[in-house]
Amino acid sequence: MAVNLVPPKPEDLLPVKGLTLGVAEAGVRKANRKDVLIMRLAEGASVAGVFTQNRFCAAPVIVCKENLARARPVRALLVNTGNANAGTGDDGLVRARLTCSELAAALACDSSQILPFSTGVIMEPLPADRIVAALPRALADCREDNWAHAAEAIMTTDTVPKACSRRIVLEGKPVTVTGMAKGAGMIHPDMATMLGYIATDAAVTPAALQHMLKLAAARSFNRITVDGDTSTNDSFMLIATGAARTPLITNETQPDYAALAAAVTEVAVWLAQAIIRDGEGATKFITVQVDGGKNEAECSQVAYAIAHSPLVKTAFFASDPNLGRLLCAIGYAGIADLDVGRVRLHLGDVQVVSGGGLDPAYREEDGQRVMQQSEITVRVELGRGSARTTVWTCDLSHDYVSINADYRS
């Protein structure tokens, strides 16, 4: 049960001119489910990407980076679920490239103009033949108003498809930003086990688009954690088709850049939070806000110490204001000269800690009331400076264990 997250209505997902999407059943892992997605780009589109920092990055990530580095116009993105093609060595690269070259043949382009993505089980050979066999059906399905099916096709342990749209006006012309993402476990900054795709019909140069993508990632997908595991396959792509025929955005000083970046970031934050709301076994959506640090890095250390603590996360699951666990996590976050006497801790609107211990005005029933809520904000004031950061996470429940103990079976 995702936390306050409902599937998008198909009519709320606005088509992005210059981009069509098609899905098909390839039987990669399970029968009777759409597990292959093609996103076709019209000529003139720009594509930017950021990828997992995991050293065992998956074959499709390697191929994606290689193909992007060639700087030829991208014609299509090819996504499969059910198999991550990760930890598969040289054979994995061969298989990833094979799916690209087959799609390239169908589209009469070079295989370097195809970007592959895979998500699913690690260390099993990608059934490239089945994916290739499904390509004609996915191509035949390609249309602009197919985001809802696409968002479903990329799901793995997700329980709710994740997609949303925003519309803005640039230079008097309507511009659409639509995005979708998948991911529910193995979620950690830099990056999550997640695939994220945001597209706009605005016109943006590749360099400006890459800048916009990094900005959006830093404020969204890189601020979330389910379980601290950083996947082998994470990829977040930003596509600008230019089909809205708005003036070309070339750098970050332009007002149009700011307006579009804001909309892209808003979509990215919505998707990132949706991933947490649908976190494996999640019953609570937790915002961890750390203020008053000397710098953002130490705020992040504290925020992630809290967000990663299994003890904190099980306390949230139990709706138990066992607040010492929060204090404990702050204490081991690694700020060597932290003055615990200056730390303040709020749970929702309730002040919990001051003077190195329980705030005199704190009452257990107040903490209990906040813990019962499905959306909880933990706010830590470090009392050391003016830096701040926010991280989103979820609780740790029985279902997390069940989902991950049973994933392959």
Next chain:
Amino acid sequence: MAVNLVPPKPEDLLPVKGLTLGVAEAGVRKANRKDVLIMRLAEGASVAGVFTQNRFCAAPVIVCKENLARARPVRALLVNTGNANAGTGDDGLVRARLTCSELAAALACDSSQILPFSTGVIMEPLPADRIVAALPRALADCREDNWAHAAEAIMTTDTVPKACSRRIVLEGKPVTVTGMAKGAGMIHPDMATMLGYIATDAAVTPAALQHMLKLAAARSFNRITVDGDTSTNDSFMLIATGAARTPLITNETQPDYAALAAAVTEVAVWLAQAIIRDGEGATKFITVQVDGGKNEAECSQVAYAIAHSPLVKTAFFASDPNLGRLLCAIGYAGIADLDVGRVRLHLGDVQVVSGGGLDPAYREEDGQRVMQQSEITVRVELGRGSARTTVWTCDLSHDYVSINADYRS
């Protein structure tokens, strides 16, 4: 259900001359259980200690360090369970000191000669009055052959008391080393939520004893993790009563030092492993061995990335050779220039990974066979150098969530 860990037979726990132990029911948190322990030291004993690195360290830890710093002979250690006296601010210090001064009065010594220890719930006021009221009964119970009751009295979520003894011969005289520990969750290096006490009747100077303690801690309690949470209260104490009347050990170059340090380390490793065997919800005992690193630090990074991964731990719980999760953890451990093509991974006696992917000879049924075992060794060869390290951990089960969701209720 602890993993292959049975309670020690009382007769296997050898008394340490010069040290008596007494327990009593104080009703700190629960009725009808021994929750206060006094360890009395004969004159001439040396005491060494290492403590949590958590910035929110508990009041008794602060008082312990203060009292040890005064370098007056320690006359007694006072331990309570049920309440950690952590996150309790100045009031916590007052209460910790009160229990020391009351015990000091009974023993006609200075309160700085008492070392206090607390473990249990965080951020609740220590019921010092109840502990003080129980002191006469605990003192009356003090005797040398009381280790079994003492090991029981310090338990919190432990399911099995943890204690063992070794006997060695120094200069022709028998010397005893007996130790006990508690801890089952919030276990992480530097240090675990754990209290550990090892005593010997050998004669050792405080400086040599401190050196020996750090050595033993580095090889035992600082090599384990249940959940990555570092407690506010961790304390590991080494006591040398000198009552065996062996020659005084003054520095680490002496053969006697080496012999005694080996026995102390052996007891410490046994206790540290016992904590993991009794890890909250543990069903598997996992040894993570990382070889071939450039230095021990990077071996540790990889070992802890594996040992902390909830996905790896749930796969062990499920007996599922979902080995990609191991590979993934190695990949995100933070070795930026790791050549994944050189990494080898063994699960028990089965080679799993070579050449950046699944070893050609690997068969799923072999992995399955190892995963069914209750004691599993994961061995990673990084192929970068000759450094190595070992870490012990357990799996992540439904019971871990249950235990920590229900702890306070």
